[in-house]
Amino acid sequence: MFTKLDNLMTEEKSRPPLMMPLALSQGVTDAPETNPENPNKIEINDFTLYYGKFKALGNLSMTIPKNKITAIIGPSGCGKSTLLRSLNRMNDLVPGVHTEGKIFLDDSDIYVPGVDVVDVRRRVGMVFQRPNPFPKSIYDNVTYGPRLYGIRRKYELDEMVENALRQAALWDEVRDKLHQSAMALSGGQQQRLCIARALAVEPEVILMDEPASALDPVATLKIEELMQTLKETYTIIIVTHNMQQAARVSDFTAFMMIDNPQNRTGKLVEYGPTVQIFTNPKLQQTEDYVTGRFG
Amino acid sequence: MIESIPVTTTINRRQFHSKAGYQRRKMTNVVMLSITGFLTILALVPLFWIVGYVIHKGGQYINLDFFTHMPRPLGMAGGGVLHAIEGTLILTILAILFAVPPGVLAAFYVAYKPNTPLGIAVRFGTDVLAGVPSIVIGLFGYALIVKNQGHYSALAGGIALAILMLPTIIRTTEEMIKLVPQTLREGSLALGAPEWKTALSVTLPAASNGIITGILLGIARASGETAPLLFTALGNESFEIGKIVQGGLAGHQSIFTILGKILEQPVDSLPLTLWKYAQQPFPERINQAWASALVLMILVLSINILARIWVQVRTNRMQGK
Numbered sequence: 001m002f003t004k005l006d007n008l009m010t011e012e013k014s015r016p017p018l019m020m021p022l023a024l025s026q027g028v029t030d031a032p033e034t035n036p037e038n039p040n041k042i043e044i045n046d047f048t049l050y051y052g053k054f055k056a057l058g059n060l061s062m063t064i065p066k067n068k069i070t071a072i073i074g075p076s077g078c079g080k081s082t083l084l085r086s087l088n089r090m091n092d093l094v095p096g097v098h099t100e101g102k103i104f105l106d107d108s109d110i111y112v113p114g115v116d117v118v119d120v121r122r123r124v125g126m127v128f129q130r131p132n133p134f135p136k137s138i139y140d141n142v143t144y145g146p147r148l149y150g151i152r153r154k155y156e157l158d159e160m161v162e163n164a165l166r167q168a169a170l171w172d173e174v175r176d177k178l179h180q181s182a183m184a185l186s187g188g189q190q191q192r193l194c195i196a197r198a199l200a201v202e203p204e205v206i207l208m209d210e211p212a213s214a215l216d217p218v219a220t221l222k223i224e225e226l227m228q229t230l231k232e233t234y235t236i237i238i239v240t241h242n243m244q245q246a247a248r249v250s251d252f253t254a255f256m257m258i259d260n261p262q263n264r265t266g267k268l269v270e271y272g273p274t275v276q277i278f279t280n281p282k283l284q285q286t287e288d289y290v291t292g293r294f295g
Numbered sequence: 296m297i298e299s300i301p302v303t304t305t306i307n308r309r310q311f312h313s314k315a316g317y318q319r320r321k322m323t324n325v326v327m328l329s330i331t332g333f334l335t336i337l338a339l340v341p342l343f344w345i346v347g348y349v350i351h352k353g354g355q356y357i358n359l360d361f362f363t364h365m366p367r368p369l370g371m372a373g374g375g376v377l378h379a380i381e382g383t384l385i386l387t388i389l390a391i392l393f394a395v396p397p398g399v400l401a402a403f404y405v406a407y408k409p410n411t412p413l414g415i416a417v418r419f420g421t422d423v424l425a426g427v428p429s430i431v432i433g434l435f436g437y438a439l440i441v442k443n444q445g446h447y448s449a450l451a452g453g454i455a456l457a458i459l460m461l462p463t464i465i466r467t468t469e470e471m472i473k474l475v476p477q478t479l480r481e482g483s484l485a486l487g488a489p490e491w492k493t494a495l496s497v498t499l500p501a502a503s504n505g506i507i508t509g510i511l512l513g514i515a516r517a518s519g520e521t522a523p524l525l526f527t528a529l530g531n532e533s534f535e536i537g538k539i540v541q542g543g544l545a546g547h548q549s550i551f552t553i554l555g556k557i558l559e560q561p562v563d564s565l566p567l568t569l570w571k572y573a574q575q576p577f578p579e580r581i582n583q584a585w586a587s588a589l590v591l592m593i594l595v596l597s598i599n600i601l602a603r604i605w606v607q608v609r610t611n612r613m614q615g616k
Contacts, residue, residue, distance in 0.1 A: 121487035132478040135613045145486040183614045
């Protein structure tokens with residue numbers, strides 16, 4: 001493995017990263033087979049991301065299947081969240097970011113110039129680590145997205161609110177207090193409200209950045225159950241520090257790690273069906289990580 | 296290492312458990328507490344003295360006439376400071392109109408883009424402006440507006456006060472915007488909202504309490520200022536909105552003409568009146584100066600109290616209490 005990495009380093013100096021041979025940088029991926037019944041929703045193709053001069057993600061390639069839950073695991077600072085945020089171009093907000101390579105959502109690259117970032121973010125929703133409801137009423141939180149896209153009629157909005165809240169398994173708890181402040185809800189309810197808020201714009205993919213790390217076990221369980229129902233309609237990608245959670249909820253797991261301590265570039269180590277990653281990983285590094293020997 | 300521990304414990308034990316040591320520490324505590332208490336009272340004396348003295352001197356001259364009547368000729372008792380109250384109102388409204396929009400927007404710019412050349416310039420300029428003596432701002436208003444227009448006016452006074460308010464508004468707003476959690480902003484952007492929409496419908500409401508407090512503090516400061524008005528609004532004992540409006544309506548003038556007439560006149564304000572009356576050799580005027588001081592004090596105090604109450608109510612509502 002180390003000789004591989006050394007090669008990688010010298011190669012990087014001599015020519016631009018884009019030219020690197022794919023196979024070297026990818027690690028082992030046992031990616032889901034493409035088939036017509038279960039096509040890939042997202043295809044990441046040789047993707048590299050820089051924060052200024054710092055290469056945060058190096059030549060990453062993977063495919064994410066539709067209507068499945070894909071977990072991204074790995075030690076802190078390995079670029080999991082950066083990768084997740086690349087999928088709806090949230091990294092655009094960080095000054096000095098630039099990217100190379102492609103990320104296909106269905107068949108279109110979301111990184112070609114002229115792409116409507118607003119549309120990408122509508123199709124790829126996001127739920128954050130800490131519940132972040134707006135300091136508005138529950139109703140206004142859910143309708144925030146639809147209103148952005150020009151939906152104004154009250155009956156339409158009402159219907160969307162009920163739909164989204166039902167999908168997020170929150171409707172029964174809040175149906176009588178839709179116009180009360182969202183800040184008065186419990187942490188778990190707030191997080192489900194944030195999920196409802198993301199669902200209200202009818203996305204295709206939902207990105208979850210450690211959605212349960214700030215919640216108690218009961219609220220966590222609710223979120224995990226919710227994910228199982230949501231995956232019938234949506235493609236879910238979850239970043240988690242909690243390996244049990246990844247093992248419990250996901251269909252596929254991607255294990256990421258930094259390249260080496262000097263350059264701290266995040267790369268994909270191993271990717272495959274969750275069962276395989278957790279019970280019979282192909283690489284020693286993956287086995288060490290999932291069995292808790294480091295990280 | 297291990298042997299040394301019992302030694303230190305013995306020393307400590309002797310110090311901490313001896314009766315004399317305890318008494319001494321207790322005494323030190325009492326002495327220090329008394330000193331802080333005494334100095335606190337000392338600091339509060341001028342405050343209550345001023346408030347008490349102004350109430351004592353001015354309270355008896357405050358009556359309904361004081362608020363509803365124009366000044367009477369020199370040397371005659373009675374009359375009020377309606378002109379100054381109206382003037383203060385107009386000047387303050389003008390100052391808000393001129394200072395709040397650019398102030399809040401500049402604060403957004405500085406908070407979002409602190410390290411751009413313009414951001415650094417605005418922050419530096421704000422700091423400098425906050426330290427400029429208010430009389431200099433008055434002179435600036437004179438040179439900029441009064442000199443060009445050829446006459447003193449409420450407009451010039453309002454602009455001078457707006458310049459005075461700007462640094463307070465920019466700094467407090469900026470701090471409040473920075474306090475809004477980044478995740479809230481991201482939540483909006485992740486739904487596809489553009490940056491301006493996020494600023495307007497998420498950041499601004501979330502920071503509104505603090506922003507409003509900042510604005511009210513700016514108002515409280517500006518409405519008590521005399522120096523910038525000396526060169527700009529000048530003062531006008533015959534300024535009466537009612538009369539201007541009546542005259543305008545009688546002449547079938549449009550609302551804009553009437554507004555223009557109000558703005559182009561020199562106006563008085565409470566601090567200005569206080570300053571002028573206090574210099575006059577008529578006891579009636581001196582008394583009215585005290586009364587004006589009291590009204591001004593109450594005005595500023597109630598702005599502050601209102602701001603606090605309002606912010607509290609809104610915070611509670613936002614948190615769903």
